[in-house]
Amino acid sequence: MAVPKVAAIHDLSGLGKCSLTAAVPVLSAMGVQACPLPTAVLSNQTGFPSYACVDLSRHLDAFTREWEKRGVRFDGIYTGFLCGARQVRMVERFLDRFYLPGTLLLVDPVLGDNGKLYPVFGRAMCDSLKSLISRADIITPNLTEACILADGDYSSASRAESLEPAWELAERLSGMGPRTVIVTGVHRGDLICNAGFDARTGRRFSVGNRSVGSGRSFSGTGDLLASVLCGGLVRGEAAEAALEKAARLLEAAISDAEADGTDPNEGVPFENHLDLLIERTDER
Numbered sequence: 368m369a370v371p372k373v374a375a376i377h378d379l380s381g382l383g384k385c386s387l388t389a390a391v392p393v394l395s396a397m398g399v400q401a402c403p404l405p406t407a408v409l410s411n412q413t414g415f416p417s418y419a420c421v422d423l424s425r426h427l428d429a430f431t432r433e434w435e436k437r438g439v440r441f442d443g444i445y446t447g448f449l450c451g452a453r454q455v456r457m458v459e460r461f462l463d464r465f466y467l468p469g470t471l472l473l474v475d476p477v478l479g480d481n482g483k484l485y486p487v488f489g490r491a492m493c494d495s496l497k498s499l500i501s502r503a504d505i506i507t508p509n510l511t512e513a514c515i516l517a518d519g520d521y522s523s524a525s526r527a528e529s530l531e532p533a534w535e536l537a538e539r540l541s542g543m544g545p546r547t548v549i550v551t552g553v554h555r556g557d558l559i560c561n562a563g564f565d566a567r568t569g570r571r572f573s574v575g576n577r578s579v580g581s582g583r584s585f586s587g588t589g590d591l592l593a594s595v596l597c598g599g600l601v602r603g604e605a606a607e608a609a610l611e612k613a614a615r616l617l618e619a620a621i622s623d624a625e626a627d628g629t630d631p632n633e634g635v636p637f638e639n640h641l642d643l644l645i646e647r648t649d650e651r
Contacts, residue, residue, distance in 0.1 A: 390403075390594040447590060452492050496516065500540070552584075561610055565606075
């Protein structure tokens with residue numbers, strides 16, 4: 368059986384267990400070849416008090432041309448942190464070459480968290496990502512990003528007792544183009560929920576994991592979820608089945624991080640639980 372290939376277009380952060388340092392091991396554990404296209408190299412993710420960053424924008428088109436020479440075809444394309452509107456345009460040029468019939472495009476529209484836009488982004492980036500998500504098959508915004516992209520009210524959506532506001536945001540975003548929208552990391556009671564909407568069927572769904580310990584937000588958990596989802600989808604799994612795997616991985620890894628007193632900026636020890644993603648030969 369051929370190993371599926373996924374072009375993973377993310378930054379590479381030396382510390383924080385996010386972006387490519389989450390995507391590559393997760394996809395590999397799931398039997399998927401991760402082909403990294405790094406958008407930037409950072410000393411550590413931007414949640415730390417300081418960081419050093421090398422923007423790789425001027426190299427992306429050259430990398431794209433080299434892959435085109437190789438005649439490579441991808442089963443999936445998975446985008447995450449992009450440095451700005453200029454990089455979004457470069458990714459769209461990449462899609463013009465490699466987003467073919469039968470290729471899955473998953474866009475994780477990294478913009479902000481906890482109700483705020485990340486300081487490195489402005490309105491131009493928000494508008495550019497709206498263009499990118501219009502081409503996607505599936506998108507995985509967190510609640511903040513869903514509100515930014517769909518002009519929603521984060522304050523009321525985050526305080527709601529039900530998932531109704533998250534589902535409404537998902538439906539609104541699906542009207543921009545993606546056939547599936549999953550609003551991730553929605554806290555409801557003792558659950559961290561992921562509220563999904565399938566535009567093809569009009570069906571709403573949700574998958575969640577228990578909120579353990581202090582309920583703190585750890586670096587990279589959204590990237591882990593999107594990576595498991597991407598890996599499952601290119602291997603033919605349904606979105607809900609892949610999300611269930613992601614929920615089990617996150618619950619176990621967050622439990623370990625809480626027990627160890629890990630700084631949330633450092634991420635979670637998901638490496639201890641990659642076996643949850645590995646398909647056993649006796650299960651086929």
